[in-house]
Amino acid sequence: MKKKILFVLMLGMTLSVAMAQSKEEKAVLDRVEMWRKAVVGQDVKTLDKVFADEMTYGHSNGHLDTKATFVGTIKDEKEVYKELNLDDMTVSVVGNTALVRHKMTGTVNLADGTVSKPNLGVLQVWSKTKSGWQLLARQAFKL
Numbered sequence: 001m002k003k004k005i006l007f008v009l010m011l012g013m014t015l016s017v018a019m020a021q022s023k024e025e026k027a028v029l030d031r032v033e034m035w036r037k038a039v040v041g042q043d044v045k046t047l048d049k050v051f052a053d054e055m056t057y058g059h060s061n062g063h064l065d066t067k068a069t070f071v072g073t074i075k076d077e078k079e080v081y082k083e084l085n086l087d088d089m090t091v092s093v094v095g096n097t098a099l100v101r102h103k104m105t106g107t108v109n110l111a112d113g114t115v116s117k118p119n120l121g122v123l124q125v126w127s128k129t130k131s132g133w134q135l136l137a138r139q140a141f142k143l
Contacts, residue, residue, distance in 0.1 A: 025091045028098040028126055031133040032086065040084050044075045051135050052127055058139035060120050078111040086122075096128040103143065119143050 031050060038046035048071060057065040065073065073079050089102040101123055108116040118140075125137040 024093045024098070024128075028091050028093065028100060028133050029089070031126065031135075032089070032100055032102075032124070035135060036084055036086060039074065040081045042074055042077070042080070044071050047071050047074060049131070052129065055135055056137050057135075058137075060118070060140040060142045080109040081106060082109060083107040098126040098128070098133065100124040100126060104140065 034046060035050045037043070038050060048067075051067045051071070053067055055067045055070075057067075057070050059065070084104070084106040086102045086104055089100065092099045101121070104118055104120045104122050106118055108118065110116055119142070120140040121143050122138065122140045124135060126133045127136040
């Protein structure tokens, strides 16, 4: 009888941890979607909220942006995202850090009049803060 009670307690604790983690994963995915919509919608106010002040944003060509430079690029329409697709997404939450991997494709109009069609692999690092999940780092690579 004691073994059955212990088993039920352990099962309950395991399910609680799994449910809590999936709740955090959902919260991260919601923030990723908020980021995606803000980029496509040129919504700098939301980007300011979603990005950590210390954010570093690595592009596949080696260019690095800070929060200020990336938001400025969007605000000044140096890059206008017409389409932004995030596929094959995985989320791993470790404490107050979340690792998000995905493929990114889309259509981006650049300031020089050219159109970019990115096909990238991306790693995003999110940090849980008092303001919710914020993007701390991002690095892309060409596929």
